[in-house]
Amino acid sequence: MPQLSDRITTLNKGGSDGWEVFYRARQMVAEGKDVIELTIGEHDIGTDAAILVAMHTAALNGATGYAMVPGIAPLREALAERVAARTGVPTxxxxxxxxxxGQPGLLATHLATGDPGDAALYVDPYYATYPGTMRAASRPPVAVETSAEAAFLPDAAKIDRLAVESGAKSVLINTPNNPTGTVYPGDTLDAIARVxxxxxxxxxxxxxxxxxxxxxxxxxxxxxPGMADRTMVIGSMSKSHAxxxxxxxxxxxxEAAVDALIDLATVTTYGVPGYIQQAALFALQEGDLLETGIATPFRRRRDLxxxxxxxxxxxxxxPSQGAxxxxxxxxxxxxxxxxxxxxxxxxxxxxxxxxESFGTSAAGHIRIALTTEDDRLVSAIETLVAFAGTFAHAA
Amino acid sequence: MPQLSDRITTLNKGGSDGWEVFYRARQMVAEGKDVIELTIGEHDIGTDAAILVAMHTAALNGATGYAMVPGIAPLREALAERVAARTGVPTxxxxxxxxxxGQPGLLATHLATGDPGDAALYVDPYYATYPGTMRAASRPPVAVETSAEAAFLPDAAKIDRLAVESGAKSVLINTPNNPTGTVYPGDTLDAIARVxxxxxxxxxxxxxxxxxxxxxxxxxxxxxPGMADRTMVIGSMSKSHAxxxxxxxxxxxxEAAVDALIDLATVTTYGVPGYIQQAALFALQEGDLLETGIATPFRRRRDLxxxxxxxxxxxxxxPSQGAxxxxxxxxxxxxxxxxxxxxxxxxxxxxxxxxESFGTSAAGHIRIALTTEDDRLVSAIETLVAFAGTFAHAA
Structure with missing residues (x-):
């Protein structure tokens, strides 16, 4: 076999680990054991049947050929309206x-905002794929470490210093944050924007x-102020609409960035299935009630x-303010x-x-996904706390 | 706006043009004009309703969460069996x-087989996205030109020379060929394999x-002989199953390359919808009858x-031997x-x-897609021939 590229063989270099727990739990479930899984961020419900019916109807009606690479016009319009309504920014x-x-969005934005060798900043702790995505784009990932003591909020002065040192072309932030549940306050965002x-x-x-x-x-x-022209926002129907x-x-x-991203999509993905786009459009048109219904169990479980x-x-x-x-x-x-x-x-x-699966800043922590029914979640947390208590002598 | 990366702004550099005809035809159709479209390679039928029902059933049955990034096991197994049965290679x-x-496959294989700056060879005329895909992967595209006189078959000695000159790490071939319809004979493939x-x-x-x-x-x-270990085959349900x-x-x-490609997919696409994979599995299980039914109109129209x-x-x-x-x-x-x-x-x-949309080697040619009903196609060809005849004095 000829050599594989360096970039593909070093995607996980120095990256997060600890996914063994996830895979071991899945294996135990496969063996029939009763495991309470609080690992990954996946709803405990499926996609709403009405959305699936809308998808099927669109497919039967012929939306099975190549869809326009930028996305179908009504979905792009609906998303623009949504963004404008939620942020007040003309869109x-x-x-x-x-x-x-979201993942192809992470890749595309990193391909678009720097060339091979151009550093890319991200905040640690981080969603597991971030540094690997940057490596796939041949962009050296540079972590902006945070601490539990500072509520895992990034320090803008540190971003500034690391940007200068590394010659970075971009900085990736995530709020509401996975894995911490932190929602960045206004002054944090203002300071990052200034940098x-x-x-x-x-x-x-x-x-x-x-x-x-x-x-x-x-x-x-x-x-x-001034940020619409230098911000690329990644959105997804995954979490909001299950x-x-x-x-x-x-x-x-x-706009000019989107034009370039369309050229990129033509040679990387060639678009998204038309019937899925129609389903997404239907889901958006369902409005707040659907979204609120999907978010509510997580709010309730977070409170519990x-x-x-x-x-x-x-x-x-x-303190978990979101996600x-x-x-x-x-x-x-x-x-x-x-x-x-x-x-x-x-x-x-x-x-x-x-x-540790999410970076060095979150060492000594664990992340609980609120994706299990209420009673089971509460019982698991009570057990977890009692279990932690047995180690109290080590404190 | 900060600068966009060089790679994203030069995707189409020196590339093919002539897509104006396609877009102008679409515009004319949108204006209500009766245009016979023989441009792109899209079936004049939709996806079979039975496949769509299988997809819907899978979705309603819960295949709406994250699917395994490498693909669901039964689909991977069915595809392996298909490849083994069609090629005789243990798979x-x-x-x-x-x-x-197919397009994400083209990108992934070019990310996997070379690093930024490592040249990538391809045969001209070519499917329109090839050089842009290589540029997205920061791999300088190097065309292996062919000629109508040589049935658009690549010359292995030329591939060898260009590979040495450019330091290429990979060569991309496409048979049956788009746009030419050429099917590479055994001696052409043997010679390329040797190089x-x-x-x-x-x-x-x-x-x-x-x-x-x-x-x-x-x-x-x-x-x-010896090629299973240095070949990455790109397959798709698009053309075979509409x-x-x-x-x-x-x-x-x-296998080792697939392992690396799975790591890459984790940080670039994060998998393919599970219900679409179930639909693909259903379509494969339908067997030859479905595939033959989809291919037959193109054979008939090619003969007409x-x-x-x-x-x-x-x-x-x-001479069109395939596609x-x-x-x-x-x-x-x-x-x-x-x-x-x-x-x-x-x-x-x-x-x-x-x-010219497919490279310099096909200059002075046109490509007809056999994607229109028989009578309309034959009538269009007769008109085209008569139209060409009016220029005969220029010969």
């Missing part, structure tokens, strides 16, 4: 390209959890989880997040993600 | 990754038209077209393929693709 269909989910302007960086803003806000407000940085498997999302960006965690001292609780996750600090046990997660799975068949 | 699910159509072994190149083999063979046999170069819009295909490659072209001398006919296209030599008119196509559209509302 047209020319600012939108439909993508096959991108001072250093002429692109801001890539992953806002796929923007319908899951439990406290405060989500503000899209594209709405800040359409994870349908792989449909969008990028909202300056916080209540179950109240008054105990075995684990620390990172479908809750991060716990298990450093008082003396264990790493990974060792704690492995031990918890062994002892109680409860699967959580080690913080 | 397992570990040799297969499911992709969102890839002599120069340690990857062979990327685009075989998406492998069910559309009108004369001779399609041989997958992966089946040649599923163009569903964006589902595969790459068949050595050749009959309509017999005995005339206004245009030359490139859904027929290429005509219009050099005797004294016009470029592009000027001929523009003039034909103006005079007779018949839209064909200029050969």
């Amino acid at each position: 047209t269909a020319d600012n939108i390209i439909v993508t096959a989910g 991108t302007q001072d250093r002429d960086l692109w801001l890539i803003s992953d806002e796929v959890y923007d319908t899951q806000i439990w406290e405060g407000d989500h503000r899209s940085p594209r709405a800040l 359409m994870t498997g349908s792989r449909v999302g969008w990028i909202c960006a300056p 989880a916080l209540a179950a965690l109240k008054g105990q001292t075995a684990v620390g609780v990172i 479908m996750y809750l991060m716990l600090d298990v450093r008082s046990t003396g264990l790493s997040g990974r060792d704690f997660a492995e031990a918890l799975l062994d002892a109680h068949h409860i699967a959580v993600m080690p913080g | 397992t699910a570990d040799n297969i990754i499911v992709t969102a159509g 890839t072994q002599d120069r340690d190149l990857w062979l990327i083999s685009d075989e998406v038209y492998d069910t559309q063979i009108w004369e001779g046999d399609h041989r997958s170069p992966r089946a040649l 599923m163009t819009g569903s964006r589902v295909g595969w790459i068949c490659a050595p 077209a050749l009959a309509a072209l017999k005995g005339q001398t206004a245009v030359g006919v490139i 859904m296209y027929l290429m005509l030599d219009v050099r005797s008119t004294g016009l470029s393929g592009r000027d001929f196509a523009e003039a034909l559209l103006d005079a007779h509302h018949i839209a064909v693709m200029p050969g």
